[in-house]
Each structure stands twice: as structure tokens, then as C-alpha cells.
Amino acid sequence: MKSGPVAVGLGILGVVCIVLAVLYAIGALQLFTSGPGNHYKHAILLIVLAVASFVAANFARPKTAT
């Protein structure tokens, strides 16, 4: 599905994932965790999700004819 808005949405989702990853890594976010502390596992997962979002955004982006 090629759609500019979808691509932008996926790009924003990727940025949100990166922000959440940083928050988990520095221990500022404890959502769905075992307790206080740095949650690198959650951070790595969110970075993977961010990469997937950016890849999906690039796929969704309408290509200009060359």
C-alpha cells in the first residue's frame, strides 16, 4: 500500500519507539517491567520496532518516477 500519510505515520511511530527505547534504557520508564532500574531488554526491542517502522515507512512511501 503506497500512501504518503501512512508513510508519515509509520515514520512518527518509529521516532516514538526510539524515544521510548531511550526512556527504558535510562530507567525513566517502568511500564510493563519487573521493577525500577534500566530496562535494556525493552530498549532493544523498541529499537527493533523503530527500525521495522522506518523500513515499513520507506515501503509505504510513494515513489517518484525517475
Next chain:
Amino acid sequence: MGLLQGATELFPISSLGHAVLVPSLLHWSFKQSDPSFVPFLVLLHLGTASALLVLYRRQWVEIIRGFFTAAIRGEMRNDSERLAMLLLVGTIPAAVLGVYLEIRIKALFASPSQAAGFLIANGFLMLGFEVLRRRAERRVALTSESRVDQEAHFASAERISFRAAAVVGACQALAFLPGISRSGVTIGGGLLAGLRHEEAARFSFLLATPVILGAGIVEVPQLFSSGVPLAEYLGAAVLSGLAAYASARFLLRYFRSGRLDPYGWYCIVAGLASLALLHFGW
């Protein structure tokens, strides 16, 4: 333990279930509630992942190259690029569920009787997958052909849909339950998605590698802080890798014409026998 894990990891009979059950039944000195138990299992899994990386080394080079090429281009132009994206889509559900359900799942690891129960459930799952597959074969009138000819009517891993890849990937999360086989549910999911048995096994093995490596990266460091006999554990991981390599070669050959049924029956019998032995205080 290394040989046991490596031999059972890729067979659809749940290595985790066996890793919980066998030490209990044989009175080995492993404590499943010990904090180093799960990282130890993950280290054994890393041995398995290494075996898979060696087995599919050329494919992984193509897949990684295909991933970056397709990601930058924003378009898939060949099978390697499609397979790379399918593996990404398949890996995400298991990774999300693994990270967010980890604590609840770990609580189950300490119970051999629950592992035996899940092993029985795994057996019924395997038989169920084959019942559905036989139904699909009957729909396209393949009953009179040889097994190899029947299999030729089904697809290769690269042809699976992205939705099916996500569902198969989500099925992987079931394998965090000791007794449910990761390879079993993913091979079964692949069969339901219309793959040949051999291709379903290949997709399952490829899908396993990033999840196992990812789990290893985050769990193994715990081993260094818990005062465990690291040299012995590493030796076990090497044995696990060797056993896994031999298992993978065997299974890929077996699934050219073989089915999941024997493993389903094995799980049911092994689970019932384990429950009986545990009940009578073996």
C-alpha cells in the same frame, strides 16, 4: 543437558519442556527455580543458534544483504529480499510477547508437572496440524500421489504471505511455555500457510535464529554475575550446537516426505509418562 537441549531444540518436541522435565525425573542437581537456570538454557540455545547460522550461512548472507537493499530501496525485487522482510515480520510478535510476558512465563519454568501438561498439549497440536494438512491435500486431490509428489504441490518459504509470517511468528511466543515446541508450532503454522514440510522447517529454523540470538544477548550477561561454572556451561553449549546441527540435517531430510505425527504421539506418551512418574513420586 547440552546434548539433550541441542537434540530436542529443533525437533518438534519442546527442548524447554525436556530441559525442565528430564532433570527432575533423573534427579539431576539442576534447580529450575535457580536464577541461573534460564540464562543457562539461553546459553544452550545460543549453541543451537550457532549451529543454524553455520547450516544456513550462505542464506543468512543473502538475507542480510537483501534486508538492507530492500529497506533502503523501499521495494522487494527478489526472493532473498522478500525472505528477509518475512523474517522481520515474523520475529517481531515473538520478541514483543517474549519481553512483555517474560516474568509470568519464568514462573512456569519451576513446575515439571506443568511442563508435562504442555508437552501433551504440544502432541495434540502436532496431530492437529497434520489433520488440517491432510484435509488441504484432499481438497486438491493429492491422496493418490506419493508423499514427495504431494509435497511438490505446496509452496516454498519465500512465497508465504506477510500476514501468515506474522501469525507464524506470534506462534513462536507459545514456545515460551515449557512443553510447547517452538519449531513444532512454527512448522505447523507454516503447513497451515501452505508451505511444504521441508520449507516449513526451513522457515522455522531461519525464524528461530534472531529470536534465540536476541534472547541470548539479553540473558547471557546474567551468567557472569551468578558465580556459575562457566567453562562447563560453555562446553554444554558446544555440545548443544553439535547436536542441533545433526538434528537440523536429519529433519530437513526427514521432512522431504515425513510428517509431524510421530513427534505428536511421542509428546503425548512422554507427557503422560512424565505426569505418572511425577505423580507417583519418582
